[in-house]
Amino acid sequence: xxxxxxSPARTAIRTVELRQxxxxxxxxxxxRNRRRFHELGLAALNLVSSPGAGKTTLxxxxxxxxxxxxxxxxxxxxLATDRDAQRLGRSRAPVxxxxxxxxxxxxxxxxxxxxxxxDLAGARLLFIENVGNLVCPASFDLGERLRVVLLSxxxxxxxxxxxxxxxxxxxxxxxxxxxxxxVLGFDRAAAAENVRRIAPQAKLIELxxxxxxxxxxWYALLGDLTGKG
Amino acid sequence: xxxxxxxxxAIEAVLAQAREHDATQVHRIVLRIGALSGVExxxxxxxxxxxxxxxxxxxxxxxxxxxxxxGRCSDCDLEFGVxxxxxxxxxxxxxxxxxxxxxxxxxxxxxxxx
Numbered sequence: 001x002x003x004x005x006x007s008p009a010r011t012a013i014r015t016v017e018l019r020q021x022x023x024x025x026x027x028x029x030x031x032r033n034r035r036r037f038h039e040l041g042l043a044a045l046n047l048v049s050s051p052g053a054g055k056t057t058l059x060x061x062x063x064x065x066x067x068x069x070x071x072x073x074x075x076x077x078x079l080a081t082d083r084d085a086q087r088l089g090r091s092r093a094p095v096x097x098x099x100x101x102x103x104x105x106x107x108x109x110x111x112x113x114x115x116x117x118x119d120l121a122g123a124r125l126l127f128i129e130n131v132g133n134l135v136c137p138a139s140f141d142l143g144e145r146l147r148v149v150l151l152s153x154x155x156x157x158x159x160x161x162x163x164x165x166x167x168x169x170x171x172x173x174x175x176x177x178x179x180x181x182x183v184l185g186f187d188r189a190a191a192a193e194n195v196r197r198i199a200p201q202a203k204l205i206e207l208x209x210x211x212x213x214x215x216x217x218w219y220a221l222l223g224d225l226t227g228k229g
Numbered sequence: 230x231x232x233x234x235x236x237x238x239a240i241e242a243v244l245a246q247a248r249e250h251d252a253t254q255v256h257r258i259v260l261r262i263g264a265l266s267g268v269e270x271x272x273x274x275x276x277x278x279x280x281x282x283x284x285x286x287x288x289x290x291x292x293x294x295x296x297x298x299x300g301r302c303s304d305c306d307l308e309f310g311v312x313x314x315x316x317x318x319x320x321x322x323x324x325x326x327x328x329x330x331x332x333x334x335x336x337x338x339x340x341x342x343x
Contacts, residue, residue: 138267164315165267201327
């Protein structure tokens with residue numbers, strides 16, 4: 001039993017200063033995506049919201065109506081199923097579904113792989129429907145031109161105050177389902193005020209994808225993006 | 230729970246540094262986490278234990294350095310600290326502005342190893 005004890009190496013502790021971003025890999029891929037979209041003459045929009053805020057319904061209408069004159073494509077992310085891709089596919093726009101398994105957000109690599117499956121010839125807009133989640137998608141740049149955050153009248157007016165990172169990162173905030181705001185007792189003015197306090201940089205549009213109220217403002221914004229005014 | 234993926238990225242980078250410096254034990258890992266990074270410190274700690282298991286970083290101290298949010302007034306250019314409500318009200322002119330100069334950090338800052 002006389003095994004020599006391993007001598008505790010009295011080597012000095014070394015400190016390495018790094019300041020290395022933990023999102024570096026995603027940010028690099030996002031920059032590649034952005035370059036690629038730019039070369040294709042394509043503006044990408046990253047749509048983010050809680051589950052059920054109306055991303056897919058808005059996209060259905062947008063791809064059918066706005067897409068009639070301006071070619072659009074879409075990538076949709078969900079944990080499971082291709083139900084959203086099926087819904088959006090009825091518009092005949094090219095649509096790719098990303099099923100993330102358990103991942104709570106899309107990242108730039110997933111988007112790049114999904115875009116590879118799409119025929120983007122002639123497309124001017126690419127809608128990326130993120131996984132329904134107001135937290136995790138905030139950290140992940142996908143290479144989009146605009147980040148669009150949806151807040152529906154079925155949620156609380158104070159959502160922007162509760163989820164600052166995502167609203168702070170928004171270029172556009174859509175207040176959706178305003179056709180049912182009255183029934184739900186949703187105070188649109190209070191919600192709009194909360195958006196302005198947390199996200200004064202964002203353009204705010206109030207709309208209903210079902211009734212069509214306010215949708216022309218959304219289409220005007222999309223028109224500006226494609227340079228058609 | 231994107232914290233798991235972020236922690237895996239951090240530990241991969243730590244282990245690469247350890248190999249590069251011929252270190253066999255990592256003692257301390259310091260991450261800088263911005264108040265608006267969208268990352269939950271508790272979830273990071275939870276992910277840490279599972280990620281470092283059976284690696285030279287097992288047993289290391291994880292230090293999470295909080296980086297407070299700072300804004301800049303788009304009217305008067307003043308830079309200011311932001312309260313926990315994250316409403317960027319300029320203390321000089323009262324204007325609410327959206328410009329963030331600090332608070333999104335998500336960085337591997339420092340490693341101590343031997």
